[in-house]
Amino acid sequence: MILDDEEKAIQSLAQRFASEKLAPGYMHRDTHDAVVDRGLMRELGALGLIAPEVSKELGGLGLRCTVAGIITEALAYGDFNMGSLAVTGSLMAQIIAANADEDVAADWVPRIVAGEALVSLALTEPRGGSDAANIGLSARRGAGGYFLNGEKTSITSAGQADGIIVFARTGLAEDGARGVSAFLVPGGSKGLSRTRFRDLGNRAIGRGSLFFDGVFVPDSHRLGDEGTGFAQVMQGFDYSRALLGLLCLGSAQASLDESWRYINERQAFRKPLAEFQGVSFPLAEAETLIAAARVLCHHTLGLRDAGLPHTAEAAMCKWLGPKTAVDAIHQCLLTFGHYGYSMDLSHQQRLRDVMSMEIGDGTAQIMKLIIARDRAAHARA
Ligand SMILES: Cc1cc2nc3c(=O)[nH]c(=O)nc-3n(C[C@H](O)[C@H](O)[C@H](O)COP(=O)(O)OP(=O)(O)OC[C@H]3O[C@@H](n4cnc5c(N)ncnc54)[C@H](O)[C@@H]3O)c2cc1C
Known part of the structure; x- marks a missing residue:
């Protein structure tokens, strides 16, 4: 990946911030359920490390999406969860900038970029997340806006979001995705209540349910046209999926680098572990697969920067990145022997x-469905 001087500078800034400010508190923040460190989030924003691709008019740096990917990986190397805030920032800023009323975008996007506003995206409902367009939460028209009624579940940062992008049904159930609209709901809206889950990971970010009991959303806060919000807003996922791949790979690379150091120091049978190919080859394989998955993510972001289609490639990043990272980290844990289990x-x-990223934002099966549909359609054309 060839970076210009400005891009190299922001990459090394992110790497320094990750090693000096994020890595030392990564494990400590795991003990604080569903509470984002807002001070660190604002620092990320002040340094330009959240959504740097956003235009300068809306508070960003106007950099390439590829650079956002490089920053994401660098941050995740120090703290997966703080890195995920950068991905969320890019996804939400991009959706709002592309689909919101001009005044609403001017209000929200600069605050997201500055690390002052945390926005969640609420698609999944209790009946299931894979069949994403099968939405039951209703948006009923009233004077000057809509009234939202229903439940969303499994929503990242549900308990602490300042704003929520909500998908709701404005048309008939049989209209499928065409009857779905998207809204930006301010966190303090009357009739909105929240719960928090106890999760395996991502604890500093958290997940929960949202309940909408006649929540009023003005017309100005509808994202995209009525009934087309689903297709319009979902395009944002082509971006975040490539970033999520890099997020996972950054975390895995940290475990891998620690493992290389460890096998040079740790001895067995009067030799460093590094001299046993049974120990070093699995790490060499992980290094190779991470490098290959990283190239795929950079390629996908490059397609996006060039304005070329990248839906299938983004789905490839989204299943390969987490899978490669999970396998690599598991191998690293084993490499540390009994210490690894601690x-x-x-x-x-x-x-x-x-x-978390093997499920959140769509499972591997759903990503493969997207890839298969895309390639089969090309073969028919
Ligand atoms: C950490 C985390 C964060 C999340 N954050 C958010 C968020 O911020 N916003 C949000 O809206 N949602 C969020 N989700 C929800 C997530 O998007 C859903 O969990 C996911 O889409 C799967 O939906 P489901 O859990 O209902 O599984 P189901 O849809 O019930 O699927 C169950 C299993 O069946 C498989 N399956 C389903 N259909 C098919 C098919 N056609 N072919 C093959 N396999 C299939 C799935 O892959 C899965 O393994 C999050 C989930 C997690 C774990």
Whole structure:
């Protein structure tokens, strides 16, 4: 990946911030359920490390999406969860900038970029997340806006979001995706209540349910046209899926680098472990697969920067990145022997954190469905 001087500078800024400010508190923040460190989030924003691809008019740096990917990986190397805030920032800023009323975008996007506003996206409902367009939460028209009624579940940061992008049904159930609209709901809206889950990983970010009891949303806060919000807003996922791949790979690379150091120091049979190919080859394989998955993510972001289609490639990043990372971290944990199994080392937390992305934002099966549909359609054309 060839970066210009400005891009190299922001990459090394992210790497320095990750090693000096994020890595030392990564495990400590795991003990605080569903509470984002807002001070660190604002620092990320002040340094330009959240959604740097956003235009300068809306508070961003106007950099390439590829650079956002490089920053994401660098941050995740120090703290997967703080890195995930950068991905969320990019996804939400991009959706709002592309689909919101001009005044609403001017209000929200600069605050997201500055690390001052945390926005969640609420698609999944209790009946299931894979069949994403099968939405029951209703948006009923009233004077000057809509009234939202229903439930969303499994929503990242549900308990602490300042704003929520909500998908709701404005048309008939039989209209499928065409009857779905998207809304930006301010966190303090009357009639909105929240719960928090106890999760395996991503604890500093958290997940929960949202209940909408006649929540009023003005017309100005509808994202995209009525009934087309689903297709319009879902395009944002082509971006975040490539970033999520890099998020997972950054975390795995940290475990891998620690493992290379460890096998040089740890001895067995009067030799460093590094001299046993049974120990070093699995790490060499993990290094290779991470490098290959990283190239795929950079390629996908490159397609996006060039304005070329990348839906299938983004889906490839989204299943290959987490899978490669989970396998690599698991291998690193084993490489540390009995120490690896301890809660005192980071491998267990990285494994728990990265596994979240094997489900969140769509499972591997759903990603393969997207890839298969795309390639089969090309073959028919
Ligand atoms: C950490 C985390 C964060 C999340 N954050 C958010 C969020 O911020 N916002 C949000 O809206 N949602 C969020 N989710 C929910 C997530 O998007 C859903 O869990 C996911 O889409 C799967 O839906 P489901 O859990 O209902 O599984 P189901 O849809 O019930 O599927 C169950 C299993 O069946 C498989 N399956 C389903 N259909 C098919 C098929 N056609 N072919 C093959 N296999 C299939 C699935 O892959 C899965 O393994 C999050 C989930 C997690 C774990």
